[in-house]
Amino acid sequence: MSANNSSSHFNENATIYIKAEQNVEMQSADVCVKDIARLSCSDMHILAKAKAIRLLHFKEDGPKRQVISLLKVIEEIEKACPGVQIQSIGEAAVMVEYINVERHKGFVQTVKLVFVAMVSFFGTAFTIMAFHNDIGINDVFTKIYEMVTGYQGDGYGILELSYSVGLAIGITVFFNHIGGRRITRDPTPIEVEMRVYEDDVNKALIETADREGKTIDVG
Numbered sequence: 001m002s003a004n005n006s007s008s009h010f011n012e013n014a015t016i017y018i019k020a021e022q023n024v025e026m027q028s029a030d031v032c033v034k035d036i037a038r039l040s041c042s043d044m045h046i047l048a049k050a051k052a053i054r055l056l057h058f059k060e061d062g063p064k065r066q067v068i069s070l071l072k073v074i075e076e077i078e079k080a081c082p083g084v085q086i087q088s089i090g091e092a093a094v095m096v097e098y099i100n101v102e103r104h105k106g107f108v109q110t111v112k113l114v115f116v117a118m119v120s121f122f123g124t125a126f127t128i129m130a131f132h133n134d135i136g137i138n139d140v141f142t143k144i145y146e147m148v149t150g151y152q153g154d155g156y157g158i159l160e161l162s163y164s165v166g167l168a169i170g171i172t173v174f175f176n177h178i179g180g181r182r183i184t185r186d187p188t189p190i191e192v193e194m195r196v197y198e199d200d201v202n203k204a205l206i207e208t209a210d211r212e213g214k215t216i217d218v219g
Helices: 002-008 044-051 070-080 107-135 137-149 158-175 189-211
Strands: 015-020 023-026 030-032 037-040 054-057 065-069 085-088 093-098
Touching (some): 015 044, 037 044, 044 070, 093 189, 107 137
């Protein structure tokens, strides 16, 4: 009898450490604790039970984004594992986004990818040309050519060629990529800006959901 009682109670001295992520993308409609946070505990039985707790189920016709408060996660763990200590070392709320992978495949997605690539390429080229036209780069080159050689340049000399090659090399070094290869291990400027932008968007979405009362929270 005592053995059964001892096996039915959790180790009250055990502590679960939770490190929640700020943003999580899900391909499954069911969201469990293990999907939104990393957990650590000396008791493997408690750890497995806590990870398996289901927090949310995305409906087909429902919203595809949901903010879950960490207090709700702690509440669910305390219900499943009474008496266990819980320590949070991560985010206070997690934004979970459900992505249907099958929906993002096919010809339409390929067309979107090609369109974005073309807009980026021609948009960048137009910006560079507009900048050069604004500062009068041709006049600058002509003046430099006359000062160095004493003759009037025709606009297609070694100076223009060197500048074009240097511009291409400078852009490559700045963005730290040659094709699909990275030049150095440092993050590229685009990656840094994307991380900053992503953090700002996540914080804004979490705060908006909290103000509108759409966060999955306690009470």
